[in-house]
Amino acid sequence: MKIAILGAGNIASVMAKTIGQMEEASCYAVAARDYTRAKEFAEEYGFQKAYGSYEEMVQDQEVELVYIATPHSHHYEHAKLCLEYGKHVLCEKAFTVNEKEARALISLAREKKILLAEAIWTRYMPSRKRINEVLASGIIGTPHTLTANLGYVIADKPRIIEPSLAGGALLDIGIYPINFALMAFGDDIESISSAAVLSNTGVDLQNSITFKYKDGKMAILNSTTLALTNREGIISGDKGYMVVENINNCERIRIFSHDRKEIENFIMPKQISGYEYEVRACIKAIKEGKLECEEMPHIDTLRVLEIMDQLRKEWGVSYPQEEC
Known part of the structure; x- marks a missing residue:
C-alpha cells in the first residue's frame, strides 16, 4: 500500500x-x-x-x-x-x-x-493481547486496582507549553495512562477525580487522575512533563499483581504471586519501532472495507477525548481554537 x-x-x-x-x-x-x-x-x-x-x-x-x-x-x-x-x-x-x-x-x-x-x-501492540490474556487467566486473581505513570522532562518544548499547539501533559502523554486503564479495566467509570499543576501559559504540566469504576475497581494515573518516571503500569489482584514495564511501549510483563515472588516473565517480541502494528491494522481494515480499526474503534477514541475534555474543564485548561 x-x-x-x-x-x-x-x-x-x-x-x-x-x-x-x-x-x-x-x-x-x-x-x-x-x-x-x-x-x-x-x-x-x-x-x-x-x-x-x-x-x-x-x-x-x-x-x-x-x-x-x-x-x-x-x-x-x-x-x-x-x-x-x-x-x-x-x-x-x-x-x-x-x-x-x-x-x-x-x-x-x-x-x-x-x-x-x-x-x-x-492499542495495536501485541502487549495489549498479552495483558488481557494474563488478566483472563486468573493468575493474579480478581483485579481491583491499577496504577500507571508516564513522565518525561519536556516542559520546555513548544508543543507542551504553547496553548496554540494544544499543549500540556494530558493530550501529549497523559493519554497513555488513560488508555492503559481503559484497555485493562474498561470504561464503565462511575466517577473521576483529579488535580493538575498548570504553567503560566495555562496548560497542565503534570496531573493525577483517579477513576472509580462502578464495580469497585480503581485506577490511579499520573503524567508529568517535569520529571522522569519509571513508566510502569501495575495491575493488582487478590492473588498477585502484574507489572508492565513501560506503558508507552511495553518491553516486559512480570507476574508476581501473593507472596510477591516473580512467577512469570513475558518479553515482548522484537519490533521495527512499534508503529508497524497500527499501519498493518489500517491496511487490513482497508482491504476488508472497514471504516475503523477494531483495535481502536471510533467509540474508544471518542470516550478518551470525552474524559480529557472533562478533565481540562475542571482544571480550567482551554485552547484558542476552542474559543472561536
Missing part, C-alpha cells in the same frame, strides 16, 4: 523508517509546508514524491493512506483535508483537540466511506 506522510517532523521520521522496513507498505509521498524540507525528507527515507503543500499531496491519485504527523492542534484541519479528497487516514494521537472535532471527522469519514483511525500505538 502506498503511504503518504503529512508533516516532516521527528515522529514522521520514525514512521518513515518503519514503513521502509515493511513488506506490505511503501514510502510513497511526504508533504511539508516547505518544499525543501519535504524533498530532503523524501531523499533521506526513500519516498518517491515530495510536496511543498499538504493540498498538493492529497490530490495525488496514487496516495492510498495518509499518516498525519503534525501537532494535535492541527489534526482536525489536516484530517478533514485528507478525507475531503477521499484519502484513508491514520492520525497521530491525540486524535483531535476535543471530542467535538473528533465527532465531526468520524461523521465525514463515514459519509465518504473512508477508513479513519487514531494512531495510539499501544
Whole structure:
C-alpha cells in the first residue's frame, strides 16, 4: 500500500523508517509546508514524491493512506483535508483537540466511506493481547486496582507549553495512562477525580487522575512533563499483581504471586519501532472495507477525548481554537 506522510517532523521520521522496513507498505509521498524540507525528507527515507503543500499531496491519485504527523492542534484541519479528497487516514494521537472535532471527522469519514483511525500505538501492540490474556487467566486473581505513570522532562518544548499547539501533559502523554486503564479495566467509570499543576501559559504540566469504576475497581494515573518516571503500569489482584514495564511501549510483563515472588516473565517480541502494528491494522481494515480499526474503534477514541475534555474543564485548561 502506498503511504503518504503529512508533516516532516521527528515522529514522521520514525514512521518513515518503519514503513521502509515493511513488506506490505511503501514510502510513497511526504508533504511539508516547505518544499525543501519535504524533498530532503523524501531523499533521506526513500519516498518517491515530495510536496511543498499538504493540498498538493492529497490530490495525488496514487496516495492510498495518509499518516498525519503534525501537532494535535492541527489534526482536525489536516484530517478533514485528507478525507475531503477521499484519502484513508491514520492520525497521530491525540486524535483531535476535543471530542467535538473528533465527532465531526468520524461523521465525514463515514459519509465518504473512508477508513479513519487514531494512531495510539499501544492499542495495536501485541502487549495489549498479552495483558488481557494474563488478566483472563486468573493468575493474579480478581483485579481491583491499577496504577500507571508516564513522565518525561519536556516542559520546555513548544508543543507542551504553547496553548496554540494544544499543549500540556494530558493530550501529549497523559493519554497513555488513560488508555492503559481503559484497555485493562474498561470504561464503565462511575466517577473521576483529579488535580493538575498548570504553567503560566495555562496548560497542565503534570496531573493525577483517579477513576472509580462502578464495580469497585480503581485506577490511579499520573503524567508529568517535569520529571522522569519509571513508566510502569501495575495491575493488582487478590492473588498477585502484574507489572508492565513501560506503558508507552511495553518491553516486559512480570507476574508476581501473593507472596510477591516473580512467577512469570513475558518479553515482548522484537519490533521495527512499534508503529508497524497500527499501519498493518489500517491496511487490513482497508482491504476488508472497514471504516475503523477494531483495535481502536471510533467509540474508544471518542470516550478518551470525552474524559480529557472533562478533565481540562475542571482544571480550567482551554485552547484558542476552542474559543472561536
